[in-house]
Amino acid sequence: MAEKKDGFPGMALLDALEDVAPGPTSVPRRPADRKALEAISTEHGFPSREPRPAPARPPTVVTRGRKFRETGRNYRFSVKLRPADAQFIYDHADAEGLLIAEVIEKGLDLIRATKEAAEKGG
C-alpha cells in the first residue's frame, strides 16, 4: 500500500486534513436547527419533498342510516277520508310545519287527554 500512497501527489495535504483519528470533529458543531433550516430551504425553493401523512380527521361516528333519527313510525296506515278532512290535515301540516304523521299524533294526543280528563272528572 505504501507504494500507492506515495503515488498521490497531495499526500501531505491529505494527511493534514484528517483529525488524529475518525471521531467527533475537533470543532464542536451546534446541532442543526431543523426549523430554521427548513424555513430557509423552502424560501429558496428547496422544500421538503418527503411524503407527509394525511392530516388526522376527527373520528367518524358510524350510524346506521335512519337509526340516527328513528321515529318508531314503521307501520303503514292507509285510509280513505272525506276530501275536506284530508285537506284539513294537509293545511294544518303546512301551516304548522308538521308531517302528516305528526298531525295525526297530535289528534291522538288530544283524544287521550280528553279521555284522561273524562276519567278523572268522572
Added chain:
Amino acid sequence: MPVISVVQSKGGVGKSTACLILATELARAGKAVTLIDADPNHPLVEWAKLPGLPANVTVIADQSEETIVDTIEEARERTPFVIVDLEGTASARVTFAAASSDLVLIPLQGSALDANQAVRAIKLIRSTGRTRNREIPFAMLFTRMPPALVSRNFKAIEGQLLAGSIPMLPVWLYEREAFKSLFSRGGTLHTLDRSAVSNIEAARENAAAFVMAVVQVLQQAKSAEAAYG
C-alpha cells in the same frame, strides 16, 4: 473529518460520478471513506454491489431528509472522509446535508440550465451558512466537459462566475468512457481492465488532478476556519 456534499438540483450533471471518483481516489491514497448515497435511485449502492469495491470504502444508503443529518454525523465518526451524493432535486435534504458539510461541490456542465440551478444552490448554501454562523465552503465543478474543445456557452458561464467571484474548482471533470464504465463494471479507475476502456490513462490523470484540487480547497477551508477560531 471532512464531509463533502455534492449538490445540484438538475439531474445528469455527473454528481454520482464525481462522488465515486473522489471516494475511490481517496481510498487509493489509503484513506477510509464513507459514501452516502442519498439519491433514491441509489447509483452508488448499485456500484458497491459490483466486484472491486475497495476495502476502505463503505457505501451507505440514506433514505430521507429526516435521516440525512444523523447518517452524516454517524459516518463522520467512523471514517476520516465522508462524501454525500444527493439526488437531483431541489429538496430540503440538500439544505440539511449542506449544513453538516465542510465543503459543498456544485457540479455543472457548460449550459445555462445547469448554471441557473447552480446559482440557486449557491444562494441556498450561503443562507444556510448564515443560520449556522459560519460560511459553508463551496466550489463549482465543471463536469462532463468535452476533452477536445471548449464551447461558447461554457466560456460565457465561466465569465459570469468569475465576474461574481464564485469559487470554481481549477480542475474540470471530462466526459470519459472510463468514468461511465465504473458504474457498469464496478471497482475503481485502477482496477478497470485497460483493454475494455479506451484512454484510461487520461481518465486516471483527470481523476487524480480533480481529487488534488478538492483536497487543496478543503485545506484552504480548514485554514480559514482555524483562523476564525
